Amino acid sequence: MSDLPLIADVAIDLPGRDSYTYRVPETLAGTLKPGDCVGVPFGPRRLRGFVITIERREPPTGFTIRDIVSHQPEVRLPPHLLRLIAWGARYYRCSLGEFLAGAVPAPVREGAAPERLVLVAKVTSFSGTLSKRQQAVWNALPDAPTLLSEACRVAATTRATLDKLAEAGAVTITDDQQVREIRLEARQERHAHTDEQQVAIDTVAQALDAGRSQPFLLHGVTGSGKTLVYLDLAARVIAAGKQVLLLLPEIALTPQLAARVRNRFERVAVLHSGFTDGERADQWRKVAAGQIDLVVGTRSALFAPFPRPGLIIVDEEHEQSYKQESVPRYHARDLAIVYAGQLGIPVLLGSATPSLESVHNARQGRYRVLSLKNRPLGGKLPAPILIDMREECHAQKRTATICRELLTRLKQVKENGEQAIVLLNRRGWSPVVSCQSCGHTLSCTSCDISLTYHRGAEKVKCHYCGTEGPMPRKCPACSQPTLSTFGLGTEQLATQLAAEVPGLSVLRVDADTVAERQGHAKLFQAFSSGAADCLVGTQMVAKGLDFPRVTLVGIVAADRGLSLPDFRAAERTFQLVAQVAGRAGRGERPGTVVVQAFDTEAPALRCAVDHMPKTFVDAELKLREQYGYPPYAGLIRFLWSGESAANVQLVALKHGELLTRVADGCVILGPNPAAVAFLKDQHRWHALIKAGSRGTAQAFLDRVDAAGGLKKEKGVHVAIDVDPYQTS
Ligand SMILES: [Zn+2]
Ligand SMILES: [Zn+2]
Structure with missing residues (x-):
């Protein structure tokens, strides 16, 4: 045995360095392994971290090396997961410790006592x-x-x-x-497949059997039975002694899928935010011990510590919620592709409206496409009716908010004892309150955002920071009692529908009612059991829900998202309308979809309504290529924020000089004030870097580091977002 001390590099949840050096006490010499969670002294504090490497070597000079002080033998990351996290930290430009803190739940890291389930x-x-x-x-x-x-x-x-x-x-x-x-009492699922489902299953099964790493894009219209494909493939993987990851954009809104998974398999963990710390810790340890075969969860479930992952499934792969908007700013779908490549296993991306990135990858031959074009139960997709609200206002001789077509059909729904869903992606009564005397618009004192009027609460609220106050009686600028509200939110829409359609009972589901009534589960349950004729809500009603009695879906202000300063605006609008349209008539009765918009010529709407996804995708990809946006470019966003507007500007411009110096062919937009230039009391500047590809974007960031990096300045925070989804 060598006389050299045993030294460990430990990743700690701090920005900057990837790891810190500690001595391993001889009592732990035989037991400590890379991936272990340990307690270490850090200055006067004691922090937790993960062992990255461990070896006998000369201790570093220049400072006193300290000892690892505690060890949680039950928390050990498998080597393949550690490798994925190391890749993620490098790609998304945070420290290894920061990424680990985002990947391993806090109760696990902090050693919460497992609770008996x-x-x-x-x-x-x-x-x-x-x-x-x-x-x-x-x-x-x-x-x-x-x-x-x-x-x-x-x-x-x-x-x-x-x-x-x-x-x-x-x-x-x-x-x-x-x-x-x-x-043994649980209901078993019937396993009758359509030909398309069988082809999809067989194709992925070949890759499974061959141990081949291959991404598949399962492009299936709503109601085409993607879930059965997932579950059958999962069964094969589990039978072979490996484990399956099933990622969903949202757990609470997709109870049916979780229930089907639980019905089919025994050793399942459905990870959701409702767990207690002890339950979470217990689940994690069971997964790590190989006692769980299948994990269902949102983006962070990708880091479930399976000993032998065999298949990764990403359902609704186009959903933006796979992107984490705080450090580590990873995209779970993109990281799933990397992980599957490292593991040598297949990965299955499912969607009725695949992201342009995935369509592009498929066209380039990187993903293999599996199509489900038929709906085994739901019959034909309804042909939506697109209503031009300019004509509607003209015909109704007023500023119409609800078209006559939708009202007529709601009356029919009521008469037939059926149900309807009306979607408007904006909550509150009115999004704007302004003065008719002086033109002043009420805005948040902490954000550059206009306040939304909520009539039930008689309050004005900022939807960005949560600040709220009573609705003022007089204009704060000119003191005249002439404040008026403009625009339509779900609260007002629900009231209007109930007033316009005699006897129509309306249930509203948005962040406000969910908060008031403790959860969507209760609201959806009430609607499902027939407590209301019509459900009015924000886009949370568009996700994965099946209500067999719903025969009418209305989308109000369907073109609203198109005006947002975001290169994905058209793609999101298309996906929303196409997804919602797929929700109508999933039971035995045929469905109708009514889409209201002012800009009825917008290709995103036209193509969604006419069921022409290819036309939309072709046109949109052409635009992305022309203007240099993903999937034809790699983007990086830098965001500077701080309390002092002058400081933020100063630092942003100073850093901008460095960015420009190392640009080397990359296009640098900015630095300039962000679209939301003031948010939660922070002034914000940003810069967007457009590189030829994700690879050249990484090379750009390497050049930034080589040039000394962006120096930390007091009072100004700089965030780096690789492959950003938020650009305002
Ligand atoms: Zn005024
Ligand atoms: Zn605010």
Whole structure:
């Protein structure tokens, strides 16, 4: 044995350096491994970090090396995950420790005591009588056994109510060990495939069997049965002793998918934000120990510490929520492709409206396309009706907000005892309050954003920072009582619809009502059980929900997103309209979609309404190529922010000089004030770098580092966003 001390490089959640050097006490010499979570002294503090390397070597000179002081033997990242995280930290330009902190849940890092998991199982054969409320809870419970915390969330109820149901014999509440017996009662899914589904499954299965790393793009219209393809492939991977990652943009809004997964497989973890710290820690350890076969979760589930991942599935791959908007600013779909390449396994991206990036990759031959064009249950996609609101205003001889077509059809829905969904992607009563005497517009004192009027609360609110206050009676600028509201939000839309259609009961689902009533689960459950004729909501109603009685979907101000200063505006509008259109008529009755817009000639709308995705994609890709945007360019955004406008400007311009010096062919837009130049009391400047590709964008960042990097300046924060999605 050598006399040299055992030295470990430890990544700590701090910006800047990737790792710090510590001595490993001899008591840990045999047990400590790379990927282990340890406690280390840092100045006067004690912090947690992860061991990156460990070896016997000369201790560094120039400072006193300190000892690792604690070790959590139960938290060890597998080497393949550590490799992915190292790749991510380099690509997205944060420290290894910062990336690790984003990838490993805090309760795991901080050593939360695992909590014994309690499961709730529905007795599906139960036929006794329950109170109306108990019955509603029972109906809402998934058939498969569910974690207690999740059951409470899904059924919008409490432990006390579930205990009452258990007393009545309608559910059983047990600990983890007894799951197997309960599961025997769970409903099994039928496995009849369409030819298209079979081809998709066989093609991916070939790559699985050959151990080939291959990205697949499963392009399937809404209702074409993508989930069955996912689950069948997952079953193959699990049978081969490997594990499956299923990423979703959003868990709370897709309860049906989670329920199907739980029905089909035994050892499943559905990761969501409703977990207690102890449950989260327990799940993580089970995954790491190989006791879980399939993880369902949002973007951070990509970092589930599986010992042998065999397949990664990214559902709704076009969704923007895969991009994390704080450090580490990774994109989970993009990172999933990298991970699958490193592991030598297939990755399956699914969508009815694939992102332009993925379509481009498929056209370049990097992804293989699998198409599902038919809907086994839902019949034909409805042909949406596009209404020109300029003509509508002319015909109604007033500033019309709801077209006659939509109102007529809502009346029919009401008469037929069916249901409707009306979508408007803006909450509150009115987005603008301004003075008719002097023209002053109410805006947030902390942001460069106009305040939204909320009539129910009689308040004005900033939707960016949350600041709110009472609705003023007089104009704060000229003191005249002449404040008026302009524009339409969901609150006003719901009121108008109820007033225009006699007897129509309207339920509103947006961030406001969800906050008031504790969760969408309750609202969706109410709508599903027929508590209202019409659901009015923001885009959260557009995600993955199936309501069999919905035969009408309306989209109000469908072109609203097109005016945003964002090169993806058209793509998002197209996806939203196409996705929502796919939600109507998924049951046995045919559906209708009514789309209201002022700019009815916009290609994004026309193509979505006419079911012409290829026409849209071709035209949009051409524009992206012409103007040098992804997928034909690599983008980097620098954002400077701080309390002093002068300082922010000074530092941004100074850093901008360095960026320009190393540009070497990259286009540098800015630095200039951001579109939202003042947000949450911070002044903001930004610069956008356009490089020929993602590779040349990385080379640009290397040149920035080689030139000394962007020097830290007091009071000004600079954020680097690689492949940004937010550009305002
Ligand atoms: Zn005024
Ligand atoms: Zn604000």
